[in-house]
Amino acid sequence: MSAREEILARIRAARAGETPAGDGARGGRPLSGDDPWARERGYRTAGEVHGPALLDLLAERLADYRAVVRRAEPADLGAEICAALRRRGARRIAVPPGLELPALPDGVEPVAADGLAPAALDALDGVVTGAAVAIAETGTIVLDGSPGQGSRGVTLVPDYHLCIVRAEQVVHLVPEAVARLAGRGTRPLTWISGPSATSDIELNRVEGVHGPRTLEVVIVSGGGH
């Protein structure tokens, strides 16, 4: 018997003669839609905070985990990005394909970074990306690798990550984000809540270990749309 057959047979034998609860078919059902399971969920699945209050909550929770947070109106986004890069003193910045950026300040060179080897990424001063979804309650940004977000390595190796989050990408709760990402789940996803951190020494939280040590987020308000 192969290990596979043996383990599966043991699992079946372990419950032989029992009538297990559940239908065993949940894995086969569609990702969304009229789902009996969904009606049993007793926890919050619909956001309770909206509009400007939602963006305020996101800003507060991001800052709580030591991300640097900026707010911008759509018309001011370009200026805000330039100001952030100048403050950082960044000269070579990774810009993923598909990200529309305004003119960068003098002396800042955009680099098409996808496909670069890790050592080459390490030589960059930072990366600018968009996002797929942001969760206000937990202060989390999710990248799914679609245009404007870069590959996983590009947002990992450079020490500075500037992330642009637009109002329509912000949800209140984790279940809302999981629902938005359904179907995109086969892309590689990275959920980011603040800069890298560790609590391994006496459970003291220290920000900045292997991932980018500075996470700066520009939250772009809805602009009245």
Added chain:
Amino acid sequence: MTYLGMPPPVRGTGHLRGRQPFPVAARRALADAQLRHNLGNATQTIRAKRARVVAELPDWEALRDAGQAIKAEAIAHLDSYLEQLETNVTLRGGTVHWARDAGEACQIVTGLVSATGASEVVKVKSLVTDEIALNEALAAARITAVETDLAELIVQLGHDWPSHILVPAIHRNRAEIREIFLREMDGVDPGLTDEPAALAEAARLYLRRRFLSARVGISGANFAIAETGTLCVVESEGNGRMCLTLPQTLITVMGIEKVLPTWQDLEVFLQLLPRSATGERMNPYTSMWTGVTPGDGPQEFHLVLLDNGRTTALADPVGRQALHCIRCSACLNVCPVYERTGGHAYGSVYPGPIGAVLSPQLTGIEANASLPYASSLCGACFEVCPVKIDIPSILVHLRGQHVEAARERRRPPSPEAITMAAASWAMSRPDRFAAAQRASGLGRVLGRGGRVRRLPPPLAAWTRARDAPAPPERTFRQWWRDEHGDPP
């Protein structure tokens, strides 16, 4: 269907049992004042953090109920969810391997690494690879395994052993960590201070070039989604992202019980786990990947599904709920026994209350007979468990199994078992009970401050590890008779 050809149950092998029984190992740990101080500080901090972020959610209990229900569903149909997972991982370009026990899993992983020609691998912290003693197996094949989680690095460089599920170096304070780094880390700044930020920076510098040149990464998995074939790793430092993203080859080892039915299930567990584990609303980084993505991350992906005693635990209707565990470690942090003895005394990579029910089930009770007694049954673990595992009931159930097993082999059972059996004999008939109670009243002279520190043989074994309350002068039955006369 019959399973007449079924080999005997799988006994988990690897780092699942200590060299000494719990009471012996615990006595050594209790004598270490520094250890008790470090543990007391750490567990107190993490308990407060967890309580704060759990209190923020108005629907925490509903999330726990959902977590429990989803895990029960996954375990009830484990075979079909594992087959779905295998199909979906394979469809997306991954390769799935199955391993009956630790030895087989190590052989698979070692073979895969050897095939790449790499002599060094970078590892994300993973309990299951500790369980199967993978680092030792790799070393035997002349492959260096570099632990990249800060706490695991501290443990590895200190030639030490993890003592906590989440914070493996919880038993070390900053001064001890500084000494280990100065002694063991090549190229470390001799002026290193014991500031946590400075220590973290030293680890960053030490590991960075290893990440950038690594050809093979090895990880565990927090969750695997049957419906999509997606694997999920939850972490803080970014070492996980490094190992999961930069190498050309990724090998993930996971226990078969980690599978979840659907994508949507993540909405529950990504709330339960970080709040229960590190006491954060969300951990800094969560990575999810499905097979291989062209142009992004490892282009070769292997998933090793491990049994190592899990199917044996599955056959026990009471014990199997231990397989619901999501390794958050909240039960360790609230356990009065763990807080005093630390993790090493449990002898297994799974310490604390969950370890006391998981390890004996994976190895078979006879190999870990003392662990189910390493608890006062206070129930704090059950109360904080994010998936509502009734650990106290499983502990009692396993104690019963141990007594049965000892009886079958006609071997003298443990002092606890003898005491329980004596209590059962005395309490099953009123006359015996009354006689026993009167006899114990005589023992009151032994009491100091309301506690009996040493009982005479054969009960001495009971008080070796605990005080017994001094018996009252009158038993309840004597008091009742004095107040109300003889019962009808």
